[in-house]
Amino acid sequence: MAEFFIEIGCEEIPAKMIPGSLEEGRKLLKKLLSNYSIHLGEIAAYASPTRLIYHIPEIDLKEADRTVTVQGPPRRICLNEDGTPSRALQGFMKKNGISEKDIRYIQGKTGEIAAADVFIAGKSTDGILKEILPAWLKKIPFRKNMKWGNLDVRFVRPIRWICAILDGAPLVFEYAGVTAGNETRGHRILGQRNIPVKTFGSYREKLLQNHVNIDPKSRKTIIQKAIEHFESRNNATVIRDEGLLNEVSYLVEIPFVVEGTFEEKFLEIPEEVLITSMKEHQKYFAARESDGKLLPRFLAVASTADDPKGYIKLGSERVLAARLYDAKFFWDEDRKKSLESRTEKLNRQVFQTDLGTYGDKIRRMQKIAETMNRFLSCDAASLDKTIRLCKCDLASDMVYEFPELQGIMGGLYAKEEGEPENVWQGIYDHYLPGSMEDSLPRTREGELTAISDRLDTFLGCLAVGIVPTGSKDPFGLRRAAQGIIRIVLEKELDFDLYRAIENCMPVFDSVLKTDRDKWAEQAFSILDARLRFWLNTRGFAYDEIDAVLAIPHGNLLDTLNRITALRESRKDADFLRVAGSFKRIHNILDAAEITGSAEVTPTLFGQAEETALFDAMTALRQDAVKFTEKKDYAAALERVGEIADTVDRFFDEVLVMDKNSAVKQNRLALLTRLREVFLGIADFSKLVISESES
Amino acid sequence: MNFQELILALQNFWSKHGCLISQPYDIETGAGTMNPHTFLRVLDEKPWNVAYVEPSRRPTDGRYGENPFRVYKHYQFQVIMKPSPDNIQDLYIESLKAFGIKPEEHDIRFEEDNWESPTLGAWGVGWQVLLDGMEITQFTYFQQAGGIDLKPVSVEITYGIERICMFINGIDNMYKLEWAHGVSYGEIRKRDEYEFSKYSFELADIDLHFKLFDLYEAECRRVLDEKLPIAAFDNALKCSHAFNVLDARNAISVTERARFINRVRTLACACAESYLEVSNG
Numbered sequence: 001m002a003e004f005f006i007e008i009g010c011e012e013i014p015a016k017m018i019p020g021s022l023e024e025g026r027k028l029l030k031k032l033l034s035n036y037s038i039h040l041g042e043i044a045a046y047a048s049p050t051r052l053i054y055h056i057p058e059i060d061l062k063e064a065d066r067t068v069t070v071q072g073p074p075r076r077i078c079l080n081e082d083g084t085p086s087r088a089l090q091g092f093m094k095k096n097g098i099s100e101k102d103i104r105y106i107q108g109k110t111g112e113i114a115a116a117d118v119f120i121a122g123k124s125t126d127g128i129l130k131e132i133l134p135a136w137l138k139k140i141p142f143r144k145n146m147k148w149g150n151l152d153v154r155f156v157r158p159i160r161w162i163c164a165i166l167d168g169a170p171l172v173f174e175y176a177g178v179t180a181g182n183e184t185r186g187h188r189i190l191g192q193r194n195i196p197v198k199t200f201g202s203y204r205e206k207l208l209q210n211h212v213n214i215d216p217k218s219r220k221t222i223i224q225k226a227i228e229h230f231e232s233r234n235n236a237t238v239i240r241d242e243g244l245l246n247e248v249s250y251l252v253e254i255p256f257v258v259e260g261t262f263e264e265k266f267l268e269i270p271e272e273v274l275i276t277s278m279k280e281h282q283k284y285f286a287a288r289e290s291d292g293k294l295l296p297r298f299l300a301v302a303s304t305a306d307d308p309k310g311y312i313k314l315g316s317e318r319v320l321a322a323r324l325y326d327a328k329f330f331w332d333e334d335r336k337k338s339l340e341s342r343t344e345k346l347n348r349q350v351f352q353t354d355l356g357t358y359g360d361k362i363r364r365m366q367k368i369a370e371t372m373n374r375f376l377s378c379d380a381a382s383l384d385k386t387i388r389l390c391k392c393d394l395a396s397d398m399v400y401e402f403p404e405l406q407g408i409m410g411g412l413y414a415k416e417e418g419e420p421e422n423v424w425q426g427i428y429d430h431y432l433p434g435s436m437e438d439s440l441p442r443t444r445e446g447e448l449t450a451i452s453d454r455l456d457t458f459l460g461c462l463a464v465g466i467v468p469t470g471s472k473d474p475f476g477l478r479r480a481a482q483g484i485i486r487i488v489l490e491k492e493l494d495f496d497l498y499r500a501i502e503n504c505m506p507v508f509d510s511v512l513k514t515d516r517d518k519w520a521e522q523a524f525s526i527l528d529a530r531l532r533f534w535l536n537t538r539g540f541a542y543d544e545i546d547a548v549l550a551i552p553h554g555n556l557l558d559t560l561n562r563i564t565a566l567r568e569s570r571k572d573a574d575f576l577r578v579a580g581s582f583k584r585i586h587n588i589l590d591a592a593e594i595t596g597s598a599e600v601t602p603t604l605f606g607q608a609e610e611t612a613l614f615d616a617m618t619a620l621r622q623d624a625v626k627f628t629e630k631k632d633y634a635a636a637l638e639r640v641g642e643i644a645d646t647v648d649r650f651f652d653e654v655l656v657m658d659k660n661s662a663v664k665q666n667r668l669a670l671l672t673r674l675r676e677v678f679l680g681i682a683d684f685s686k687l688v689i690s691e692s693e694s
Numbered sequence: 695m696n697f698q699e700l701i702l703a704l705q706n707f708w709s710k711h712g713c714l715i716s717q718p719y720d721i722e723t724g725a726g727t728m729n730p731h732t733f734l735r736v737l738d739e740k741p742w743n744v745a746y747v748e749p750s751r752r753p754t755d756g757r758y759g760e761n762p763f764r765v766y767k768h769y770q771f772q773v774i775m776k777p778s779p780d781n782i783q784d785l786y787i788e789s790l791k792a793f794g795i796k797p798e799e800h801d802i803r804f805e806e807d808n809w810e811s812p813t814l815g816a817w818g819v820g821w822q823v824l825l826d827g828m829e830i831t832q833f834t835y836f837q838q839a840g841g842i843d844l845k846p847v848s849v850e851i852t853y854g855i856e857r858i859c860m861f862i863n864g865i866d867n868m869y870k871l872e873w874a875h876g877v878s879y880g881e882i883r884k885r886d887e888y889e890f891s892k893y894s895f896e897l898a899d900i901d902l903h904f905k906l907f908d909l910y911e912a913e914c915r916r917v918l919d920e921k922l923p924i925a926a927f928d929n930a931l932k933c934s935h936a937f938n939v940l941d942a943r944n945a946i947s948v949t950e951r952a953r954f955i956n957r958v959r960t961l962a963c964a965c966a967e968s969y970l971e972v973s974n975g
Contacts (some may be wrong), residue, residue, distance in 0.1 A: 011783055011804070012803075012804035012805075012806075012821060014805075014806035015804070015806070016835065017803075017806075049804075056763065106912070144808070145817065146818075146819035146835055146837060146847075147844075147845070147847050148777075148778050148779045148835050148836060148847050148849075149778050149779075149780065149846060149847060150777045150845070150846040150847075152845075157819075158778075158780075158835075160780065177780075187798045188783070188784075188787065189798055192796060251803065251805065252803075256801075258801075282827055300827060302801035302803075302826075303801060303803055304800075304801050304803075307801075308799055309799050311799050311800050311826055312800060312826045312827075314826070314863070315800070315801075315825065315826020315827050315828060316826060316827040318866070319826070319827040319828045320827070321866075322763065348947060349803075447883045630722070
């Protein structure tokens with residue numbers, strides 16, 4: 001076993017692209033190598049802004065020699081009449097370098113065929129790598145590639161060197177005008193060039209000496225340690241941001257954390273603005289005092305070993321000061337105009353060509369919110385105000401400069417204008433939740449504004465033919481649907497969402513470009529998919545989800561109640577027996593031709609088990625209705641379990657498909673009624689019952 | 695190092711590294727990229743290395759001479775090298791030394807920033823170069839210009855010379871920079887800034903500029919028909935400037951904006967195509 005590693009040296013690769021592409025490259029290399037009979041250990045991947053690195057600690061230097069059975073032509077065409085090898089057989093022998101004595105006949109798929117055991121000498125790993133590495137480099141996927149110089153090669157950024165070492169020796173091949181060899185490069189400014197290496201250990205070591213830490217995890221840890229050090233010295237809390245931490249650790253060859261300060265006067269700007277300004281524009285970390293107040297300090301991560309003259313600290317402070325100076329200017333200027341006065345500009349700002357301006361969007365949102373609010377109870381006036389003002393900050397200077405502060409700025413400006421808490425918080429929160437982990441709006445106004453906004457985007461885009469496909473969802477419709485589902489379920493809004501949505505659909509009459517039914521179907525199927533996803537994250541199994549979504553639904557809390565009860569009932573053996581029979585009932589009814597009356601005629605019963613089931617069904621129906629009205633689905637399902645014996649005896653003793661058509665139809669009617677009772681709770685025939693459960 | 699010395703240092707450096715030192719274009723441009731020495735010269739296969747200062751007019755950035763960072767007209771130092779040399783990043787770092795930056799004392803980073811000019815039908819891939827957190831240069835490998843895929847690829851380095859000068863002198867106000875010999879940037883530029891801001895935002899004749907746009911557009915097409923793309927391109931630049939003035943006057947709505955940009959792009963692309971045709975043919 002030997003060691004292989006390769007370093008692809010590039011001009012700076014965008015930090016956000018590195019982790020994903022690095023991993024794709026690793027999988028791809030593994031896949032390409034799996035086509036050969038070489039044993040190898042796990043491939044480890046490392047990267048810095050200027051290099052992608054793959055290390056295979058153990059790899060065979062040669063494929064194993066092996067004997068394989070090769071198959072030739074059918075036996076009937078192998079020999080000429082005189083018994084000499086036919087041309088077909090000769091070709092087969094020549095191709096595999098064998099003679100007649102090696103030929104034997106084996107049973108093929110369509111008769112006997114010629115076959116032979118052929119010795120294959122394993123290829124050298126050196127040769128294999130030289131062959132596959134160029135193809136591999138061509139295929140490593142990046143979000144955006146480029147060309148450079150006079151070459152036709154495309155890569156994320158120009159490749160400037162390749163260091164490839166197999167078993168201590170350089171693996172020489174050419175790609176993108178670069179010849180791979182045994183030399184690496186240190187930090188562009190602080191390190192040396194043309195550093196020869198032999199082993200991965202020495203490579204890593206020499207690069208560290210030359211101010212490159214190739215391990216992103218280690219860079220991240222160093223940054224984290226510096227953050228903790230700052231915290232303990234200053235009795236402060238640095239605002240943790242995993243995304244920012246990851247990004248900066250891919251922006252530097254080695255991390256050096258610089259501590260800076262800014263003037264206290266900027267603290268009068270809302271902290272949301274300060275933090276965003278530090279994070280988004282400068283990639284700095286903000287910090288709080290122990291009492292939660294923002295500190296006029298920040299941490300910046302530089303790609304260097306030291307700040308000998310203090311220039312980096314000084315420069316970072318000056319750049320941030322200029323940014324904050326701008327932010328303060330926007331904060332002061334924006335507040336000179338009321339939010340309300342900005343609505344006029346929204347009437348000119350296009351939301352989407354077919355859906356009109358933000359003004360149009362707001363007018364639709366008002367109607368949607370009003371419809372939704374018929375089922376809920378939010379103060380109509382404050383809800384309407386929240387919606388009217390919620391997009392006004394899009395026309396402010398601050399949001400133009402910091403788009404990620406949309407909503408938040410509107411809320412802050414509304415607060416400054418003296419709007420009550422439920423209104424300003426409603427505006428502030430209405431983009432929540434942005435993700436599955438994000439928090440939810442604090443107020444009912446916020447919830448309804450958030451739902452109306454998403455519903456407008458969601459139904460509106462679908463109405464004009466913008467439909468998410470595969471990974472393409474430019475308007476974030478799936479995310480919008482997910483947000484609606486999350487708010488309704490997690491804020492426990494007890495109303496029939498789907499019916500409310502149906503009531504909102506006429507709002508889109510004037511923009512609808514597609515078939516109305518198809519549009520509705522698309523909308524509800526996406527909502528169902530997101531509901532499924534949510535239920536699944538809460539630990540419900542697919543079959544349980546199928547069971548509750550197979551019956552009419554729309555009140556999401558009700559669905560949640562049903563599925564919660566259903567999950568519990570799985571522990572009840574009697575209930576599971578009924579669920580098994582339910583499947584049988586489905587099958588019988590689906591296959592049968594039902595011609596008789598839907599009514600059951602007890603006088604037609606010929607067997608005691610029939611009467612017993614009818615009585616059990618009638619009693620169950622009464623109880624089931626009673627329980628479902630009280631939303632006590634657990635009790636309803638438990639009650640279902642109680643008829644298990646009766647159902648079993650019925651199927652043991654009664655042949656449903658009786659020769660007498662009237663009897664048969666009557667029995668089908670009985671099962672139909674029973675099915676109706678079951679479906680009133682959930683289609684628990686969908687449960688996939690495992691061995692251990694039954 | 696004052697403003698003038700900075701320009702001279704950059705010119706000397708790039709001259710030493712094989713660039714022709716060309717002069718600013720004599721028609722209003724919004725960036726060094728619009729100068730035909732970039733826009734047209736990057737299209738063909740012939741090697742081309744050039745550097746020049748480009749006074750860049752951006753009417754909407756005018757601040758009446760009151761904002762210390764933002765101006766109607768700023769100066770770019772533009773470098774174009776075709777094909778992009780293998781050691782271009784090293785050359786760039788070397789160039790910083792030309793105006794007294796010791797790279798080992800600073801944090802110099804290349805952060806992703808892809809450049810796109812919708813009016814020129816051009817885009818490229820590259821970075822903004824940050825010096826201790828401040829953006830001082832745009833560094834771009836052109837992929838397309840005038841809608842044409844480029845081969846060889848040119849690299850464009852655009853230094854923001856006011857910013858760099860402010861940085862190396864530790865001055866937070868552009869107007870307080872020394873241009874040379876004790877004369878300040880403000881003495882040379884501040885009154886212009888006020889007048890051009892006032893003109894672009896308040897006075898420029900809207901009807902006239904709409905007419906100018908139409909006239910230059912027609913002239914560009916007429917000249918293109920005569921297969922004189924370099925002359926035609928001047929008219930496209932004129933259109934672009936007229937559009938910028940109208941934009942500053944708030945005379946163009948959001949939807950019309952896209953339409954006007956498209957009209958300029960159409961001209962720029964036609965000029966590019968014709969330029970290649972004439973060079974090749």
